[in-house]
Amino acid sequence: MKIGILGIGSYLPERILTNKEMESIVDTTDEWITSRTGIRERRIAADDEATSDLSYKAALKAIEDAGIDKDEIELVIVATTTPDYSMPSTAAIVQDKIGIRKAAAFDMEAACTGFVYALTTGYSFIKAGIYKKVLVIGADVFSRILDWEDRGTCILFGDGAGAAVLGEVETGGYLGGDLQADGAGAQELIVPSSGSRKPFREEVLTSRDQFVKMNGREIFKFAVRAFPETTAVSLEKAGLKIEDIDLFIPHQANIRIIESIAKRFKQPMEKFYVNLDKYGNTSAATIPIAIDEARNEGKIKKGDRLLLVGFGGGLTYGSCILEWSK
Numbered sequence: 374m375k376i377g378i379l380g381i382g383s384y385l386p387e388r389i390l391t392n393k394e395m396e397s398i399v400d401t402t403d404e405w406i407t408s409r410t411g412i413r414e415r416r417i418a419a420d421d422e423a424t425s426d427l428s429y430k431a432a433l434k435a436i437e438d439a440g441i442d443k444d445e446i447e448l449v450i451v452a453t454t455t456p457d458y459s460m461p462s463t464a465a466i467v468q469d470k471i472g473i474r475k476a477a478a479f480d481m482e483a484a485c486t487g488f489v490y491a492l493t494t495g496y497s498f499i500k501a502g503i504y505k506k507v508l509v510i511g512a513d514v515f516s517r518i519l520d521w522e523d524r525g526t527c528i529l530f531g532d533g534a535g536a537a538v539l540g541e542v543e544t545g546g547y548l549g550g551d552l553q554a555d556g557a558g559a560q561e562l563i564v565p566s567s568g569s570r571k572p573f574r575e576e577v578l579t580s581r582d583q584f585v586k587m588n589g590r591e592i593f594k595f596a597v598r599a600f601p602e603t604t605a606v607s608l609e610k611a612g613l614k615i616e617d618i619d620l621f622i623p624h625q626a627n628i629r630i631i632e633s634i635a636k637r638f639k640q641p642m643e644k645f646y647v648n649l650d651k652y653g654n655t656s657a658a659t660i661p662i663a664i665d666e667a668r669n670e671g672k673i674k675k676g677d678r679l680l681l682v683g684f685g686g687g688l689t690y691g692s693c694i695l696e697w698s699k
């Protein structure tokens with residue numbers, strides 16, 4: 374049985390925060406951000422928008438694109454680092470908002486690799502014969518966990534959501550993939566006060582430990598190491614070579630990471646889909662948003678082979694190769 378994407382959709386909040394506006398928030402410049410990251414602007418969720426709201430809007434588009442009845446969905450997975458609550462799961466809230474009568478629902482935390490993890494999990498449930506149609510969502514409202522006094526992190530991220538309906542396809546679909554983690558690097562990208570290790574107390578406010586802490590240089594080095602490593606595994610599993618990939622859909626973190634990978638793979642930059650200039654790093658949402666936009670721009674045709682590659686906190690990384698079936 375071939376399993377692939379039946380429908381895709383995405384949602385970005387309306388509010389645009391430009392680099393120029395960033396200059397009035399932290400000690401930075403448009404020139405510094407653009408030259409070091411490629412990011413020009415990002416979207417910020419409205420005060421009353423949480424991760425489930427973004428997820429819901431992306432999911433409705435994916436369901437419509439798939440042309441299925443919502444009640445055919447048997448499992449909802451939301452990959453996110455910024456759930457509405459630690460309990461209940463954001464996936465359960467989304468299941469209710471969509472009005473799916475009977476579906477399992479759970480969240481998945483694999484930071485910026487979340488969508489690749491969720492897609493692989495959804496694929497596996499279908500492959501095992503447990504469910505026929507699975508809704509996978511990558512969504513984050515990072516603006517809520519950013520330290521808006523830390524210029525090393527707050528300039529990088531934005532809010533957004535992307536969703537895909539997985540199911541049986543006639544041609545193509547999932548050809549091979551790989552998931553990995555290196556927990557030894559856990560401290561390099563972390564929200565220290567976000568769980569049982571350091572519960573939220575008054576002193577947390579002074580240390581600002583409720584916000585993202587990142588060792589940017591180490592994460593950069595990790596990304597350029599992890600990307601080719603996981604790509605090699607996926608290519609081997611799919612029995613393909615790098616030249617067989619029609620479009621690379623990399624996690625949108627930094628243009629310099631993508632450029633260095635393109636150079637290493639000896640592939641032209643035109644083969645790498647880039648929209649981080651508009652949205653920054655939307656964490657688990659970058660990859661499904663990119664697939665949706667690339668498809669809408671006519672950059673993905675039936676039979677094209679896409680390589681999705683994610684990396685992020687955990688440290689986690691992973692990839693998969695999909696042959697577009699629609």
Ligand SMILES: CC(C)(COP(=O)(O)OP(=O)(O)OC[C@H]1O[C@@H](n2cnc3c(N)ncnc32)[C@H](O)[C@@H]1OP(=O)(O)O)[C@@H](O)C(=O)NCCC(=O)NCCS
Binds near residue numbers: 524
């Ligand atoms: C964060 C990142 C853009 C920093 O770029 P960099 O070239 O490594 O810059 P450095 O951290 O070496 O800092 C260089 C200087 O710029 C300064 N700087 C950092 N952020 C700045 C900002 N927003 N504006 C102006 N200056 C800034 C630093 O303080 C440092 O100054 P110093 O030399 O006086 O100490 C880069 O490391 C990066 O993108 N890393 C990967 C992060 C990532 O993708 N995370 C998510 C993964 S899922």
